[in-house]
Amino acid sequence: MFLNIPYDQAFVPLYLAFVAGLCAFRLEPRATLQIPGGERRLDRILDLIRGCRYSFHDLSRVELNLKRPATPRFNMPFELGLAVAWQKFQEPSHTWCVFESRNWRAGKSLSDLSGTDIYVHDGTPAGVFRELCNALVSADHQPTVAQMAAIYRGLRRGLPEVVRKAGAKSVFEARAFADLIVVAKGLTVASRQLP
């Protein structure tokens, strides 16, 4: 599962919500932050998409990054475009979904997506859980929102220690990301005892 999200501090709660929700559904997120330096980034992104059966793309950060020179952030829509092309021309079984925090905004910022339904999470972890439940149907076991929320709380509580022990400066580093997935997996097992 390829997770295409913005890497900024304001997005941390939603990032943890996506990790918690996806792990609750037994999916293992992969992200471009796992790409090691020194290799051509675009090739590695393509490899990542190629290796994933599904991809989720969050387009909720379309604002200008005010750090000079102020620019919009093109990475998320660009990687969505790569996934769409991969599905259209090479791998029809690849399924991609688009997430946004505000209704109708993607229609304005990326009108090429008209006719594509967007999952609108309102910019909240509860909204992410709700939309993941709308997007994913598990034949064997459908996690509840309460279970996803419990995993999320655990990740939030454990985040400082995970980042510190990973020797990372931020949660958006490869090692911290890998550790978070393992912690989410451990919490998923425990959350199954919840109603």
Place this chain on the structure above:
Amino acid sequence: MKPKIYLSLPDSSIEEVAKRVGVSKRRLKELKVIIADLIEAEARRRPKPAVKKSAHKRAKRAASR
């Protein structure tokens, strides 16, 4: 129509997940300690189920009021 993804995935163990994402055995051991602490904290957070008091205790409490 929103795309729906129908999943039928095997449940992997934490060791299998750790191996796939590149977490070493030593690191996994440390993470298991963190996970145990987090599970304990979550259990403390949950309200304990209310214990129904016996008729005798209810009568005793009513009498003391």
